[in-house]
Amino acid sequence: MKIFIYPVNSLILVDIVEHFGHQPLTMMGAINNEGAALNHSNEKQRINFEPKGGLTYLPVEVPSGVRGRLSMIGPLIEMADASIIMEDADFGFGCGGCARTNEVIPHIVMQQGRPYIKVKLPTDRESAYTLVQSIKNFLSSLEAQL
Amino acid sequence: MSNNTNRIVVLSMVSPITPGHLLTAARVLDETVVLKETCFGLLIEGENEIVERVVLKLKELSPYTVFSKQRGFAIGDRCKCRRGENGRISGAQRIGFHQLEREREMLPLIGEAMEFIDSSDEMEEIKMKNEKPTYEDIRFLIGQILADEYMEISQ
Numbered sequence: 541m542k543i544f545i546y547p548v549n550s551l552i553l554v555d556i557v558e559h560f561g562h563q564p565l566t567m568m569g570a571i572n573n574e575g576a577a578l579n580h581s582n583e584k585q586r587i588n589f590e591p592k593g594g595l596t597y598l599p600v601e602v603p604s605g606v607r608g609r610l611s612m613i614g615p616l617i618e619m620a621d622a623s624i625i626m627e628d629a630d631f632g633f634g635c636g637g638c639a640r641t642n643e644v645i646p647h648i649v650m651q652q653g654r655p656y657i658k659v660k661l662p663t664d665r666e667s668a669y670t671l672v673q674s675i676k677n678f679l680s681s682l683e684a685q686l
Numbered sequence: 687m688s689n690n691t692n693r694i695v696v697l698s699m700v701s702p703i704t705p706g707h708l709l710t711a712a713r714v715l716d717e718t719v720v721l722k723e724t725c726f727g728l729l730i731e732g733e734n735e736i737v738e739r740v741v742l743k744l745k746e747l748s749p750y751t752v753f754s755k756q757r758g759f760a761i762g763d764r765c766k767c768r769r770g771e772n773g774r775i776s777g778a779q780r781i782g783f784h785q786l787e788r789e790r791e792m793l794p795l796i797g798e799a800m801e802f803i804d805s806s807d808e809m810e811e812i813k814m815k816n817e818k819p820t821y822e823d824i825r826f827l828i829g830q831i832l833a834d835e836y837m838e839i840s841q
Contacts, residue, residue: 549782549785551789552792555753555755566756568755571758571759572690631785631789668795668798669803
């Protein structure tokens with residue numbers, strides 16, 4: 541199953557989802573599919589996407605950084621069968637583009653109406669165990685629903 | 687959509703293996719991939735299936751201390767790489783450094799949790815068997831009990 545993860549580039553969530561046999565949908569995958577991974581020479585034409593795709597989710601007044609990021613992240617959310625949201629990821633900081641997009645993404649995920657789970661950033665052994673076990677239980681329940 | 691992909695392999699801070707070991711192990715596999723050793727692990731670039739195969743083999747070296755994710759940009763890409771023109775090093779911490787540093791601190795906890803959960807699954811399977819436990823089952827259970835006692839003593 542395809543699982544959307546938030547933060548969209550989290551190493552921990554990607555590895556846990558792959559460990560339990562599912563496919564995580566990440567920003568890196570979206571960039572890779574755009575061919576940017578191989579485009580060394582032409583820097584100006586790296587990622588060919590339509591920024592107006594971000595207007596599907598937000599009005600035109602939002603900063604352009606939000607629009608651009610959502611035009612890549614939005615399709616991932618729509619493709620996903622389920623989502624995992626890490627609520628208090630302190631490394632999800634940034635300027636008006638990244639931080640505002642990060643604030644909007646959980647709301648867009650919840651509006652999709654598909655299964656999602658909210659987890660917390662692990663700080664000690666018990667919270668790490670809780671994180672992994674809750675993701676495992678969530679993914680098992682998805683498989684059982686199929 | 688390209689058939690090539692990039693993956694980054696990150697070692698946990700408690701890993702018994704080093705990035706050099708990873709590089710050697712990846713080279714020995716003799717697959718058609720581009721490899722770059724870094725201070726935290728390895729970068730691998732190549733076709734999708736080949737890269738996934740290589741990463742699976744590297745994870746077998748130490749299953750709960752080797753982590754990987756997709757990377758998106760090519761090895762040596764000017765946006766990400768510190769190497770400037772004519773080989774000189776340019777720029778300070780590059781894009782993504784702070785997140786990688788922060789997540790790497792948590793990898794020992796995550797690896798320990800995954801190992802515990804996987805081993806407890808195996809114990810459940812043994813308990814659910816209706817057959818008489820074999821010598822291997824008993825040996826595994828004794829090993830788990832001793833490992834738990836060792837962890838309590840060492841704390």
